[in-house]
Amino acid sequence: MPAESSATTTPAVSMDSIVALAKRRGFIFQSSEIYGGFNGFFDYGPLGSELKKNIRDCWWNDMVRRREDVVGIETSVIMHPKVWEASGHVAGFSDPLVDCKVSKQRFRADQLFFSPVTVDGAIVGYVSALESEDTTAKLQAAAETFKRKKAIVGTLAPVTPKDFTEATSDQIPLIPSPGTGEPGSLTEARAFNMMFQTNVGAMTDGSSVAYLRPETAQGMFVDFKNVWDTGRVKLPFGIAQIGKSFRNEITPRNFIFRSREFEQMEMEYFIHEDADWSQCHQEWIEWCRQWLISVGLPASKLSLYAHKKEKLAFYSKGTTDIMFEYPFGVQELWGIAARGNYDLGQHALASGKPQEVFDETSKKKFVPHVIEPAVGVDRILLAVLCAGYAEEDVTDDKGNVEKRTVLRLSPRIAPVKVAVLPLLKNKEALVGRARALYKKLQRRYAVFFDDSGNIGKRYRRQDEIGTPWCVTIDFETIEQPGDTFTLRERDSMAQRRITEVELFALLEEHVY
Missing domain, CATH: 3.30.930.10 (Bira Bifunctional Protein; Domain 2)
Incomplete structure (x- = not known):
């Protein structure tokens, strides 16, 4: 089997990458997507429903x-x-609700943040931003833009974020709506019962x-x-x-x-x-x-x-x-x-x-x-x-570098535990032995049979959906004594020979 070695890993995971993977590999879809979706509702695809079931089962068992x-x-x-x-x-059972009378949008008051824009100790206006990982930075950027557009001269003080539930009745008309960017359209917060x-x-x-x-x-x-x-x-x-x-x-x-x-x-x-x-x-x-x-x-x-x-x-x-x-x-x-x-x-x-x-x-x-x-x-x-997702530069034994996306899921919850891969799809002896192992594994575990494409691409597909192990049925399996397979481990990409008995013992130890 081709040797692989991991090199550099890309920095922090973005939600865009997670959402893209979830859609691309069939973990999660937007509900009613062909009708434009339905906000706040999601469907779980083949891999997502299996992952979700495994989480439930682990919790229930433990x-x-x-x-x-x-x-x-x-x-x-x-x-x-x-x-x-x-x-x-x-x-x-309610959350504080704020309406924008112009855009007709609604916001949770405790997730809508505002700050006075203070120049040389005087409040010259207000800025707002919806809660995010960088709310303070967004408010500061908005304050700088406000100062520049109004051509105000002086030293801008750092913003002091507060959520909208802390806004006074005098401040509310001066706070811009995230829906329009202009003040004067936000209502006072009111209780909104969340039960259907x-x-x-x-x-x-x-x-x-x-x-x-x-x-x-x-x-x-x-x-x-x-x-x-x-x-x-x-x-x-x-x-x-x-x-x-x-x-x-x-x-x-x-x-x-x-x-x-x-x-x-x-x-x-x-x-x-x-x-x-x-x-x-x-x-x-x-x-x-x-x-x-x-x-x-x-x-x-x-x-x-x-x-x-x-x-x-x-x-x-x-x-x-x-x-x-x-x-x-x-x-x-x-x-x-x-x-x-x-x-x-x-x-x-x-x-x-x-x-x-x-x-x-x-x-x-x-x-x-x-x-x-x-x-x-x-x-x-x-x-x-989010914890398992990574993108890595991988170098093969010939020095070629390619990027792999890997999902490091625990074997306990991974949607597929083992992928069974015959080295060649046109060799009946390889395919037959692979099918026999696949059927035996299927009785106890969620497994996947794949004979399409070269072995490297098949490894990559399994890496991306979080499969902990791939088992390749190769010529050594059918020609040498011992009936061993090549076991390839997802995280390290290390490979070793393993027997059927050893494979089942490995799964018994890690999938519980």
Whole structure:
């Protein structure tokens, strides 16, 4: 097989590169693309759906099947509307919305930033910019442009970014709209409820109103007593769920990071009211961080953000987010919240059905408290694409340099585990042995058979979709004793001979 060696790697990954790869290789498509797309909705192609399934399966296996204290359930997307009244979503599940009266565009107020333009200590105007990885730089550039166009003489002070929720009523008419670039058209921020409303049954009046769930958590709270009574569980224990949620986001953005239809993996871990919630909270933070590392996210790109007490909901004891360094900035990936007994208490109050459990030790009833790790499948998928993507200059044994795109996905979640490649497609002995191995691997793993093009191009195709290993059936396989194949490793591009038994042992070790 041709030898390869890696040379220089290109610098920071751009979102344009990720989006292009996702479309080119069938990971992610814009929903309803032939009709111009539908903002905030995405379809997952053959490789994307396989990658997404692998992420879900890894989480479910590690969170539920390999633990003795967590059980899984699946609840309905549409629930009784009183569920959402009790949880506070009907009254309070909202984002601050700002309208541009001229362009008719809408913006989230906490993602719209502004700054005064200050020259020689005097405010001469305002500039605005939508949140991005370089918001401050954009505001500074806008301030310099403002000063130049107005022919203002003096020293320009550095901008002081604030989001629109901090704008005073006197400042709002002076802040330019991102939609027009001119001041005077932005409204004051108002609450916008993000739940999708629908109707159940033949009538479309107020009595038939229901909602698509904005989170999966409430289904687990509502079914808590059912699980307690039937599941042979005892505290502490968790209820886990994977499922679709829907939020009518004002400004979906950053590809699949913030969309209107998404998939969540949530777990509610119920503990005794006298348990050390802080210790339990910290243990789940670390468990979640280690799990992200196990599916291929580098620890260097992960960080923790503890929410300030004054920003927490009144019932929350603490919330910590595991943050990931995306190309568009460091953003929340996984939230772990200590929610007290608020949710069960609210549903007990609203439904009239007690949510207490009996403690044999203290001989008293109480409502359990909960620790909630909640993460989006789509955000993890985007994170592994961003972390794994690289472009490299590769030199062959003849000194020729070519560029390869490689996706360094963990074998645990890679959509294709092994590509089986007969060296030549017109040699029946090679193709037959390759087909036999392919069929045997297919029983347990997602594998790919490719006999089209030269072997180097086939390697490149597999590199780009994240396949960890390629197995080439060559003449040594069929002519020499031992029935060995050439195993080519994606990241190092190293090659070695391997038997079928050794191949299955390799997969058993790394794909779990």
